[in-house]
Amino acid sequence: MEFESCFDIIGPIMVGPSSSHTAGVVSIGKFVHELLDGCPEEADIIFYDSFAETYQGHGTDKALLGGLLGMNTDDSRIKHAIEMTHHYGLTYGIQLEGSCPYYDHPNTTFITARSKDSIVKVGGVSLGGGLSKIFMINGELVDIRLSTNDDISTLATHFSECVKKDTVLKGVV
Amino acid sequence: MMEIRSMRELIEITKLEKKSIGQIMLMKEEKKSGKDQETIIRMMEERLIKMKEAIDSGKNDPSPAPSGISGGDAVKMSQYVRRGKSLSGTYISDAMTFSLATSESNARMGVIVATPTAGAAGILPGVLFSLHENDGTPYEELVMGLFTASALGYVIANRSFISGAAGGCQAEVGSATAMAAGTIVELKGGTPEQAVNATAIAMKSLLGLVCDPVAGLVEVPCIKRNVIGTSIAFSAADLALAGIESRIPCDEVINAMYEVGKDMPRVLKETSLGGLAMTETGKKVKERLFSKKS
Numbered sequence: 357m358e359f360e361s362c363f364d365i366i367g368p369i370m371v372g373p374s375s376s377h378t379a380g381v382v383s384i385g386k387f388v389h390e391l392l393d394g395c396p397e398e399a400d401i402i403f404y405d406s407f408a409e410t411y412q413g414h415g416t417d418k419a420l421l422g423g424l425l426g427m428n429t430d431d432s433r434i435k436h437a438i439e440m441t442h443h444y445g446l447t448y449g450i451q452l453e454g455s456c457p458y459y460d461h462p463n464t465t466f467i468t469a470r471s472k473d474s475i476v477k478v479g480g481v482s483l484g485g486g487l488s489k490i491f492m493i494n495g496e497l498v499d500i501r502l503s504t505n506d507d508i509s510t511l512a513t514h515f516s517e518c519v520k521k522d523t524v525l526k527g528v529v
Numbered sequence: 530m531m532e533i534r535s536m537r538e539l540i541e542i543t544k545l546e547k548k549s550i551g552q553i554m555l556m557k558e559e560k561k562s563g564k565d566q567e568t569i570i571r572m573m574e575e576r577l578i579k580m581k582e583a584i585d586s587g588k589n590d591p592s593p594a595p596s597g598i599s600g601g602d603a604v605k606m607s608q609y610v611r612r613g614k615s616l617s618g619t620y621i622s623d624a625m626t627f628s629l630a631t632s633e634s635n636a637r638m639g640v641i642v643a644t645p646t647a648g649a650a651g652i653l654p655g656v657l658f659s660l661h662e663n664d665g666t667p668y669e670e671l672v673m674g675l676f677t678a679s680a681l682g683y684v685i686a687n688r689s690f691i692s693g694a695a696g697g698c699q700a701e702v703g704s705a706t707a708m709a710a711g712t713i714v715e716l717k718g719g720t721p722e723q724a725v726n727a728t729a730i731a732m733k734s735l736l737g738l739v740c741d742p743v744a745g746l747v748e749v750p751c752i753k754r755n756v757i758g759t760s761i762a763f764s765a766a767d768l769a770l771a772g773i774e775s776r777i778p779c780d781e782v783i784n785a786m787y788e789v790g791k792d793m794p795r796v797l798k799e800t801s802l803g804g805l806a807m808t809e810t811g812k813k814v815k816e817r818l819f820s821k822k823s
Binding site: 357358359360361362363364365366367368369370371372373374375376377378379405406409410411412413414415430432434435461462463483484485486 | 532534554555557558561562569572573575576579596634635636637638639640641642643644645646647648650653675676678679680682683686687690691692693694695700708742744745746747748795798799800801802818819
């Protein structure tokens, strides 16, 4: 049972236009932000399948960047997230691909984010209705359910040991 | 309390506990979250108020969405309804106006409440505030209606899907319309069985609907499908309140929705590679928008 609460169905309160392509993606970005304990300096983003085909129309890029900058789903600054990356010193690239090799769902993304001395590689899937899931951290399969009712910061602290120091991980990247 | 995996189980629990569908969902949330009823009701109330705010801002906003392909229709509809000549009657006409207002706000990246998704966010607020407008259903009852809707949506979402990318528009506007139909029935004093029948009838009417947004935007045809969803919700509710049953039980309808969605080709599931997105006009819009950006 992926959906557990009445607020998974009625909610989230969010900026439009899409709960799966906008709101759920903000949460994935926000999780990465919390893992790194702040805004990354660099992010390589892969959008798969439906995300790759329609990200411009849904503002999926703005949503993910907004989350990486630390915004929540109902933050009205999300529509300006691209411009705001400059202020926060975040440089990013977006790559578009077909089906995701790690997780069978059309709304998947993979983010490699780097802050001063840390790097983290996170796979996320947006399941619809604003609910999403982190399925991979640094090559390890995980199953972290993200609802906009959850405190993403607390969820992320349980996995902070996954954040490798850059030097340690370089060999395996 | 036992787990609610099907509409059949949901109806059984309402009988066992002698409570409405909405009350059962509220109890379930209390157990799951450990929060007290009052807190949970206040959280739901906040969502209702956000819905009202989206309607109020959208209803009077003639401005187009950034894409230029939607916006301004809520104002037109509202003016038309005020002239008193709409053919569908005030319940449906008001619901149509409110639904347009919400979905247009969504397209402008305004704040809305996903019910169950943002693409289908116009339907439930449309019917709820039409009930308020037309027969004075108080906000406390509308809040309980949101619990009813969430219970119905909870079963659908866990048995099937609610996103267009996973199951087509039938999963999105279809689910929202089905939830709205059952909610109207419960708010109008129907039994849980009647509410579930309305849910089934509404979902059957939208089975097979593809997700084909022009240029990948949640605007064309999504906004008008929300609007039409409100009228299907009222029709299905009327049928159920008249005592008419769905010949196919609701759980089987939901399973059928799942099977249809799985079999639906990828081009018709929110990839904008088929249907209306690939019409001559649809392609032109996409070209115009994305050549401007790059």
